[in-house]
Amino acid sequence: MTRPIAVVTGASAGIGEATARRLAAEGFHVVLGARRLDRLQDIAADVDGTALELDVTDAASVSAFLAEVPAARVLVNNAGGARGLARVDEADEEHWRWMWETNVLGTLRITKGLLPALIASGDGHVVTVTSIAAYEAYDNGSGYTSAKHAQSALHRTLRGELLGKPVRVTEVLPGMVETDFSVNRFDGDAERAAAVYADLTPLTADDVADVIAFAVTRPAHVNLDTIVLKPRAQASASRLHRDS
Template sequence: MVSIQDQIVLVTGASSGIGAACARAFAQTGAKLVLTARRFDRLQQLAQTLEQEFKTQIYPLQLDVCDRSQVEGVLKALPEPWQAVDILINNAGLSRGLDKVHQGSVQDWEEMIDTNIKGLLYMTRLLVPGMVDRGRGHIINIGSIAGHQAYPGGAVYCATKAAVRTLSAGLKMDLLGTPVRVSEIDPGIVETEFSQVRFHGDTERAKRVYESTTPLTADDIAEVVVFCTTRPPHVNVSEIVVLATDQAAATMVHRRSV
């Protein structure tokens, strides 16, 4: 295990779920954290908690990764001590609805495409050139089992995560010959706010996604992310698919009888 103490880690979508779990996991390593999210009140609360608990340095940023001009402005305005980002966690992402394509909401499609694909690209384009110039860096893209296997009602979301998979592969090719590493983490069912977001705040419907099964937790994924970043420089963990023991494929989940 290689120490990443004092390295600068930037996590998008850090106010909840896998992003917040990654923030906590990296805080324990002694890394310095740039945490971004749209919900700044939750982000500030998380930052204060981690600073007090782990005595680490944290720079919270209100940021909507879908807004290219905002991404450019905010990242270029980072104070000098925070500009040399060593590790980028492209975590911000979401799913909306479970409609068939011919019945789907165009607004939902645009939100998924803007966040899951364009937001990832904006962050990557702004931060990776510095990594190449400095001769060090690591990009972690949070994908999904949905990027490997489509399922009914999820065509557009699955397409965005398939794009993350292809972009990760292409980015590795583009960075060949540099020390900059690219890893893709593809979780299966993880109990976070994901389903609440998908169902536009329908808490009861969201709960049913995880009923009678044991899903992954956000901490499970954060542990995998930290593992990737703490390998020796010559080791690039290219891709990891992480499923709950109760899941065999995107739509195959074992549920226990009550």
């Protein structure tokens, strides 16, 4: 293997897929991890990468995935998501449990498992895709915002703990991105999901992938700690301008 290895989780669609394609174009051999192996295999074939089944909420799945990754220079923690938009007094504990398992413990499992290889590479990089929900709280979003706050705290703690090691640490915090995020959040309700992006131009998955690729391809001594990106029409999680 002459190309440096980049591992991307949640790589079967959306930001993960776009990032895998972009990093492959930048010269990386990309290892794509996600639950939808058939979809992963198609993408991996397009980019001459490696597709491996991965469920970050399952410790055994993570262990099996890590056993197939002999080396890595870049890790993009992208697996995550939201479930529902319930008030605190109507919270669904199963939704909360899934969001914390996926966003927080999933990031912990993969990062912990790959850190030795990232350090051994001599120029490692951990990129974690969180959200503007990692520093904002908004009504009906407590499950997701709390999970993203925790994921961000995990990632920012890592920055200090790796000081002096040959590993860079970058958190990417997107605002509104039109992917299947909202469809998944609303349990497949495509009409409700489409309304989220109505009458404005949201970010695309490629926009976020561009930012990730930029951070990863800076010189080894340059660490972009935190990158927040939002559509021009979005000032905050709850403040938007719609053309209608």
